[in-house]
Amino acid sequence: MIEIDKISKLYDGVAAVDAVSMIVETATITVIVGTSGSGKTTLLRMINRLIEPSSGEVRINGEPTGTLPKHVLRRRIGYAIQGHGLFPHHTVARNIGAVPELLRWPPEKIRARVDELLDLFSMEPAQFRDRFPGELSGGQQQRVGVARALASRPDLLLMDEPFGALDPIIRARAQQDLRRIQRALGSTIMLVTHDIEEAIHLGDRVAVMDEGRLVQHGTPAEIIRQPATEFVAEMVGGVDRPLRLLSLVPVSEIVVDGPAEGEPLDADTNLRDALSTCLWSGRDALPVVRDGVPLGRVTLDAIRARAEGPR
């Protein structure tokens, strides 16, 4: 558990981050979202003390971060940034093994960990281990960057716009990968983005920052349904709100008995995609299957009901 306790950062008397408190549960993804200048990156960088807080405290599993030397603290916290920041003169293996090397793991253990992570990110170890970052595609570099951040099994992984430099298709894949890997490893992640779509898609919790203050902290559904301020409402987007809400719910939640014609949907498909399929194929109901076994159907009316905002 990460406790952020009334943490502030003042620059020339002006608060870039103003008394933010928040609790991040273990094995969850918290996405901090806000416009540029909202203090979100400053908040993130205060957690591994790349920026020293002016006041307040951060505790990781009860232990205040202020008590450790900075570089020792940072080796316990994974850090991945936009544009990956890999060491161009080191191989992929050495990049990923950078923190374990600093922690003086034995070489065999580092090698095994590197291969394990490459596998996890669907990169064939024998093929990629000895390449240099300059020889990889943008998406691969980004994956190596995240693998490096995860290498020492850190208590916490901080990510600053990690997918910002990727094109939309690669970004969507990277987000899926992160979600899958986070579930598999049970990592605790705090991720900063300016993209509300990414926040809603990835976050177990979403924290919205505005002018240095934390204006709302809750599940994606709460943020969309009950925005705490005008700013949050604007952020979650007027016309797209029902669609964003639908994107959070899998069809398995509203599946009912009954027949339906045509190509079936997988139970994990979200309602936005289901709606899209209904509209595109001109059907009012779609069959739902899980692992090829029919579960029932999902109807356009049921989808519509889930998209309604509070009256």
Add this chain to the structure above:
Amino acid sequence: MLLRAALVALLGALVLRPGWFVWAFAPFAPEGGPVIYERTTLLSLSLSHLGLVVLASGAATLVAVTLAILVTRPAGAAFRPLSRTITNVGQTFPPVAVLALAVPALGFGAGPTLVALFLYGLLPIFENAITGLSTLPPATMEAARGIGLNRWQRLLRVELPLAMPVILTGIRLSVVIALGTATIGSTVAAKTLGEVIIAGLLTNNTAYVLQGGLIVGLFAVLIYDALVQLETRLSRRLGTV
């Protein structure tokens, strides 16, 4: 590649077997005068010439890179203009003047030459090291800090290796300048290939001048080429070429 091998062979022959080239230099020697310089072997002159250059450039590299590291740290930033001025003065002061001024203090021989080459070599290395160390990719530096490398580790594992191609360019310029400049060291009795050239000038023996000049020139070209190749190899590994 073939040209390179040919030049190395030519240089080797000129230094080790000067007798082979009597036919080539004879037309330039004065009537009945000596064609090949024989007061000292060309090999020992070459070695001592290169030795002076290596020593002076090595010392200049050490001092210039150390200075560049210091002034690119936050704490040393204030000294950047001052250290620039000092190394600039080293470059502006003509080596001949340094030789002349150093003789009373250090006596004749290798000492004044070393000082002149050292001072003259500082600036290119210093300027390039500063450029290299202050234009590192920001994302890489941020990540290096973020994953927990301390100052020393950042310097040794990230900053210096990444700045190395640019620093090497400075060293290359400095070495080539030193190779040429070392010849004038012989005016104050340093043992260099300049001795051959000066002897030729004093006795109106163009054959000597050509021999000395050719050997110094070949050394400069070949060392320059070797360092360029080293830089290219390093840069390629860094993915910048």
